[in-house]
Amino acid sequence: MPKLYRWGSSSTCAYQWQQKCSITLSRVDWAQISQNKLAADWFLTIVQRMNNALAILHKIFGYSSFRPPQAEIIDTLIEGGDAFVLMPTGGGKSLCYQIPALVRPGCGVVISPLIALMQDQVSALHEAGVKAAFLNSTLDYSQVRVIEEAMQRGELDLLYLAPERLKQERTLALLQSVKLALFAIDEAHCVSQWGHDFRADYLELGVLHERFPSVPRIALTATADVRTRKEIIERLQLQDARQFIAGFDRPNLCYRITLKDNPRQQLLRFMREEHASDAGIVYCLSRQKTEETAEWLQSEGFNALAYHAGLSARQRAENQARFLREDAIVMVATIAFGMGIDKPDVRFVAHLDMPKTIEAYYQETGRAGRDGKPANTLLLYGLQDVIKLRQMMAESQGSEEHKRIEQHRLNAMLGLCEITTCRREAVLRYFGEALPMPCGNCDACLHPVQTWDATETARLALSAVYRTGQRFGVNHLVEVLRGSNSDKVFQFEHQHLNVYGKGAELSVNEWRSVFRQLVARNYLSVDLDGYGALMLEEVCRPLLRGEATLALRRDETTKHSKPGKRSKPAALTVAGDLDPELWEALRALRMQLAEEHKVPPYVIFHNSTLEALCRQRPTTLAQLAQISGIGERKQERYGPPFLAVLQQHQ
Numbered sequence: 244m245p246k247l248y249r250w251g252s253s254s255t256c257a258y259q260w261q262q263k264c265s266i267t268l269s270r271v272d273w274a275q276i277s278q279n280k281l282a283a284d285w286f287l288t289i290v291q292r293m294n295n296a297l298a299i300l301h302k303i304f305g306y307s308s309f310r311p312p313q314a315e316i317i318d319t320l321i322e323g324g325d326a327f328v329l330m331p332t333g334g335g336k337s338l339c340y341q342i343p344a345l346v347r348p349g350c351g352v353v354i355s356p357l358i359a360l361m362q363d364q365v366s367a368l369h370e371a372g373v374k375a376a377f378l379n380s381t382l383d384y385s386q387v388r389v390i391e392e393a394m395q396r397g398e399l400d401l402l403y404l405a406p407e408r409l410k411q412e413r414t415l416a417l418l419q420s421v422k423l424a425l426f427a428i429d430e431a432h433c434v435s436q437w438g439h440d441f442r443a444d445y446l447e448l449g450v451l452h453e454r455f456p457s458v459p460r461i462a463l464t465a466t467a468d469v470r471t472r473k474e475i476i477e478r479l480q481l482q483d484a485r486q487f488i489a490g491f492d493r494p495n496l497c498y499r500i501t502l503k504d505n506p507r508q509q510l511l512r513f514m515r516e517e518h519a520s521d522a523g524i525v526y527c528l529s530r531q532k533t534e535e536t537a538e539w540l541q542s543e544g545f546n547a548l549a550y551h552a553g554l555s556a557r558q559r560a561e562n563q564a565r566f567l568r569e570d571a572i573v574m575v576a577t578i579a580f581g582m583g584i585d586k587p588d589v590r591f592v593a594h595l596d597m598p599k600t601i602e603a604y605y606q607e608t609g610r611a612g613r614d615g616k617p618a619n620t621l622l623l624y625g626l627q628d629v630i631k632l633r634q635m636m637a638e639s640q641g642s643e644e645h646k647r648i649e650q651h652r653l654n655a656m657l658g659l660c661e662i663t664t665c666r667r668e669a670v671l672r673y674f675g676e677a678l679p680m681p682c683g684n685c686d687a688c689l690h691p692v693q694t695w696d697a698t699e700t701a702r703l704a705l706s707a708v709y710r711t712g713q714r715f716g717v718n719h720l721v722e723v724l725r726g727s728n729s730d731k732v733f734q735f736e737h738q739h740l741n742v743y744g745k746g747a748e749l750s751v752n753e754w755r756s757v758f759r760q761l762v763a764r765n766y767l768s769v770d771l772d773g774y775g776a777l778m779l780e781e782v783c784r785p786l787l788r789g790e791a792t793l794a795l796r797r798d799e800t801t802k803h804s805k806p807g808k809r810s811k812p813a814a815l816t817v818a819g820d821l822d823p824e825l826w827e828a829l830r831a832l833r834m835q836l837a838e839e840h841k842v843p844p845y846v847i848f849h850n851s852t853l854e855a856l857c858r859q860r861p862t863t864l865a866q867l868a869q870i871s872g873i874g875e876r877k878q879e880r881y882g883p884p885f886l887a888v889l890q891q892h893q
């Protein structure tokens with residue numbers, strides 16, 4: 244039996260080891276290990292391999308155990324196999340290739356589309372004592388030469404590459420001249436034509452398999468949709484790769500979806516009451532709106548920045564860097580922002596406009612709470628969003644089939660907004676996963692929505708659409724139903740219709756809510772070419788004929804949900820139960836070190852590590868080394884100054 248990492252050498256270690264690695268050794272019958280030579284040998288090699296991996300996890304990254312399914316992925320690669328990994332944001336994908344790259348001989352090559360973030364990723368590895376570098380268009384010729392030479396001398400453990408480099412014969416020749424540990428294709432959904440992240444350069448990645456058939460490959464993504472998954476596997480020729488699909492649930496995220504009713508005030512209340520000094524992202528549909536919203540948030544005292552594809556590359560890079568480096572920046576952005584942003588302590592993601600698909604919603608909200616601590620999401624939506632999105636879709640270039648699929652996905656998103664049951668259940672169901680019971684951490688669970696029997700009201704609404712000739716939008720229909728004396732009503736002589744004034748007991752907002760829900764449920768469609776006229780759909784028939792009933796949600800736009808029993812966001816909890824002076828002193832030291840090393844503060848230590856320091860108050864380096872997130876190198880570099888600060892606050 245080889246010496247097992249951190250345990251004794253008795254054979255019961257095998258089981259402990261299995262737990263530590265959370266790896267399933269299903270291929271082995273435990274009782275036979277000691278008798279069957281082949282099984283025993285196999286077992287010993289895998290133990291050896293994983294011991295190396297565990298040692299690195301501990302020494303370099305400062306963590307004590309793998310999360311599922313990290314260990315199995317790492318083992319697959321160390322053994323030389325290919326892997327396809329689908330793991331939610333914050334699941335821990337990076338270690339899945341970083342550790343095998345360190346265990347296997349040669350250099351691991353990571354293809355990443357995010358040039359702006361390569362620098363940070365590489366700096367973070369340097370901080371941990373890993374020999375890493377990147378090659379992208381930000382380097383000049385002499386810098387490129389230095390890295391190529393280091394690579395040729397076998398001095399690099401990890402090389403990050405922009406995808407367009409792989410088109411260059413020079414790069415391929417370089418890769419062919421050295422020993423390679425593996426290829427990692429990060430953000431692999433960029434090969435898919437379906438997502439909005441598509442990068443033509445990613446299509447070239449097929450060459451890896453052809454030019455380097457013996458180098459193991461791992462493709463990673465957090466994009467859940469089945470079509471994209473298939474496309475990645477096909478385009479990257481990963482048909483034989485082992486697939487690791489981790490669960491999609493992000494239990495620390497609280498989902499909230501609310502109707503728009505003075506969205507700025509809704510956002511302001513949300514941010515003031517729950518996230519006054521937190522980092523967050525506010526998504527908007529248009530460039531102009533991001534700028535206006537950022538400006539307005541600044542005037543309200545928030546440290547807000549705008550981000551969209553229309554800004555200069557320099558401005559974007561600068562805003563992104565500030566978001567990563569400074570505390571409590573609020574980024575107001577279009578969907579152009581966020582891919583690969585691995586800032587762990589984003590405490591909230593708010594949407595001022597509805598995302599086009601549940602995938603986008605899941606991915607965008609997923610940027611909150613990567614550190615596993617409670618984080619909030621808020622989506623504000625209204626009928627106008629649906630009309631705008633349908634319009635954008637109708638005008639888009641894609642094929643008819645593409646448009647139909649997009650329409651379908653938009654309807655699913657709208658369905659998620661309108662449901663009265665657990666949001667998380669619905670999101671997970673969309674990804675083919677079941678939740679055993681309602682989550683208790685979404686608005687529908689925390690503040691159950693009431694429904695009402697809207698059968699008669701809906702019939703009245705549908706008749707109004709029919710009687711007015713299916714040529715009018717919501718505003719006019721509501722006027723007719725409420726018996727308004729407006730010019731337009733008289734102009735079209737709608738005061739003579741039998742539906743005129745029949746709905747006076749409902750307020751304008753209540754009627755709007757009815758129409759919105761009828762559109763969401765496809766009883767009505769919106770004429771996108773004209774002025775948003777509503778038209779009847781087939782689904783209406785049973786309702787109109789009196790063969791079906793309809794329950795609608797009661798919107799309570801004026802009553803705002805209080806934070807209630809929801810857990811407070813982390814930044815506030817931190818201030819609550821930790822010594823605030825010590826906490827601030829540790830943060831100040833972290834900020835100072837981050838500036839000296841030119842890295843974001845979380846690269847020095849995560850908040851969770853600072854918190855542990857605050858709670859456990861280690862007094863020696865050995866005690867400090869026990870804290871999660873402090874590997875050997877960080878212990879040497881930062882241990883002494885942090886111990887000094889702790890000492891001052893004894």
Ligand code: ADP
Nearest residue numbers: 306308309310331332333334335336337338585
């Ligand atoms: P992803 O790329 O999947 O979004 P990351 O690789 O950035 O996620 O990891 C998310 C966070 O979890 C990082 O801060 C990382 O250091 C941490 N992490 C990853 N694996 C482990 C582990 N086994 N134990 C503790 N923390 C981990």
Ligand code: ZN
Nearest residue numbers: 665682685688
């Ligand atoms: Zn729920």
